[in-house]
Amino acid sequence: MSTWTEIGDRCWVRRYDEWDLNVGLVAGSDGAVVIDTRATAEQGSELLTHIRELTDVPVRWVVNTHAHFDHVVGNSVFTDATIYLHENAAAEEDLAGTTFSVAKVIDLGDRRVELLHLGNAHTSGDTVVVVPDADVFFVGDLVEESAPPSYGEDSFPLEWPDTIDRVIGMLSDTAKVVPGHGAVVDAEFVRDQAGDIGTVANTISGLHHAGTSLADALQHTEDWPWPLEQLQDAIKRGYGALGAPRRPTLPLLGPGSSA
Structure with missing residues (x-):
């Protein structure tokens, strides 16, 4: 059975068996922020019950780290909260909420929580949630621990490295x-x-630079850090961003030349 774990001052995480999903909770003097709300309304209701078992601080804000269903469908349960998500995440799935483009600060009274969009990666709408006074970072699916990062049909494999490097630039050696x-x-x-x-x-x-076709790239078995079958969308998305590869061609013979 999952339980709340406090990883910093009034910063908790609960790891649910369904989808092996992490939910965050950050409390301040004026209310609490929930980070992600699970995959169904029923799971969202269970989450709210679990929050009430931990604290009676009112949940005034919800943040979605991105638009995928396992992180957002429970939003409907939190009727008294302001929902925050990146503008791209809202557009991708027609999600209701208050949007931001680059950064947003939530004032919890005696502390703040920062919402940052650092670039395209797992999706175009990934949000990093930072609790500066606790050195805690909720990064959504920019990072995964129990499986390789998920490259889906809406991922940006060529931009992901730069985006995660921006996260790394904020991390201390003691960051959670x-x-x-x-x-x-x-x-x-x-x-x-x-x-x-x-x-x-x-x-x-x-x-791509070597002129390898997409079909051949999808069969390429060397150099990958994870199983090829988990990288099919990454390859397709990467090739889609780069365009059709140029194939080496022999120079055409000029007029009057002979083979």
């Missing part, structure tokens, strides 16, 4: 990083995973 799925990790784990994310981007770019 909450991934979308799996155990809480540290800066070293994020740096290691960022290296593999960079390898995926470099391999896709290298194959």
Whole structure:
């Protein structure tokens, strides 16, 4: 059975068996922020019950780290809260809420929570939630611990390395990083995973630069840090961003030339 774990001053995480999803809770003197709300309304109701077992601080804000269903469908339960999400996340799934483009600060009374959009990665609407006074970072599916990062049909494999590098630039050696799925990790784990994310981007770019067709790239078995079957969308999305690869061609013979 999952339980709340306090990873910083009034910063909790609960790891649910369904989707191995992490939910965050940050409390201040004026209210609490919930980070992600689970995959169904029933799970959202269960989450609210679990929050009430932990604290009676009113939930005044909800933040969605991105638009995927396992993180947002429980929003409907939190009728008294302001829902915050990135403008791209709202547009992708027609989600209701208050949007921001680059950064937003939520004032909890005696502390603040920062919402940051650092670039395209897992989706175009990823939000990093920072609790500065506790050195805690909720990063959604920019990082995963219990499985490889998820490259879906809405991912940006070539931009992901730069985005995760911006996260790393904010991390101290003592930072607590909450991934979308799996155990809480540290800066070293994020740096290691960022290296593999960079390898995926470099391999896709290298194959494309060499003139490898998309069909052949999807069968390429070397150089990947994770199983090829989990990277099919990454390759397709990368090639889609780069355009059709140029194939080496022999020079045409000029007029009057002979073979």
